[in-house]
Amino acid sequence: MFEIVKHDINIDFIRIRKAAFALSASVILIGMVSLLLHGGPNYGIDFTGGIMVHVGFADDPGIGQVRKAVESMDIGEVSVQEFGSDPGDYLLRVPAGEEEVSGGRSAMIKTALRESFGDGSFEEKRTEIVGPRVGKELRERGILSVLFATLMMGSYIAIRFELRFGVGAGVALLHDVLITIGALSLYNVEVNLSVVAALLTVVGYSVNDTVVVSDRIRENLRRFRKDDLVPLINRSINETLSRTVLTTGTSLLVLFALFFFGGGVIHSFAFTLIVGLTAGTYSSVFIASPIVESWDHWMKERHTKKAGAAAA
Secondary structure, eight states: OOOSSOTTOOOOTGGGHHHHHHHHHHHHHHHHHHHHHHTSOOBOHHHHOEEEEEEEESSOOOHHHHHHHHHTSSSSOOEEEEOSSSTTEEEEEEOOOGGGOSHHHHHHHHHHHHHHHOTTSEEEEEEEEEOHHHHHHHHHHHHHHHHHHHHHHHHHHHHHSOHHHHHHHHHHHHHHHHHHHHHHHHTTOOBOHHHHHHHHHHHHHHHHHHHHHHHHHHHHHHHOTTSOHHHHHHHHHHHHHHHHHHHHHHHHHHHHHHHHHSOGGGHHHHHHHHHHHHHHHHHIIIIIHHHHHHHHHHHHHHHHHHHHHHHO
16 A cells, blocks of 8 residues: 555654644634734625626736726726736626616626727626625525534534544634635635635545544554553554545645636635645644543543542
8 A cells, every 4th residue: 555654653743732732823813813904804796795797808908907997987986806817807896785786787897898998809707796685695604504514523523433532623623714714814815605615625624534533543542542642642643644645635736736727716716725625634633633632631630630629
């Protein structure tokens, strides 16, 4: 069997758990500060409502000229931004109220572009029109779906194994989601329905990796009942390390290909998965497993204190 990591490797992961916890806390804090500074996630049309028109110019006129072409229209503020890595691709957004969301406004945008740059100067790649009420409902359901998936996955681990494993998995899942959301805010990635789908995928992937490590810990607990928990957890992580690296590595190769060559439409989806899968692999090793050991240590101390109080 091919192993990218030697089978006899012996890294003391538990010894560096404090440094790992500090690193995770710092990264999460940076992400939360970014969210506060940005006033929350950068929600797309899916969640805010409005009109979005994606156009591509054969000859790139420049973002300044595109802005100038749509500024004269009396339809409110029109946001213009470059899209993806292809020059000449632009997203034009118009936030609008329920009574203002219609195909007429998107037609006005395209008419203004034709008048400024001529017929056939650009290609309409997609147009999205979402009402504010629908956007609000989608946003609420998206948030609830991620929270519900995280809670249910942690509960599954607790039932499938033990409570301490469930606590470790739950904290690891929350860690992965917070880091991913923080990264989306730091890089100002638009949060849309595809990003929510990616977040749900991250939750499932992280749980899968945590289950593999937890299962090996439980298996070794039966085989080496007299061993201390710390070396046993280290042995379990080291034994599954090759599988973890290979699985994550091959997944990331596909995601990087999607990110760089898949086009702008799929950038946010691929970016979310790249960050989430990396965080999920890290948390399975450095967060979930050490929390199992910390939980066991805390329970033993609590039992000792109760026994001492009863004896007194």
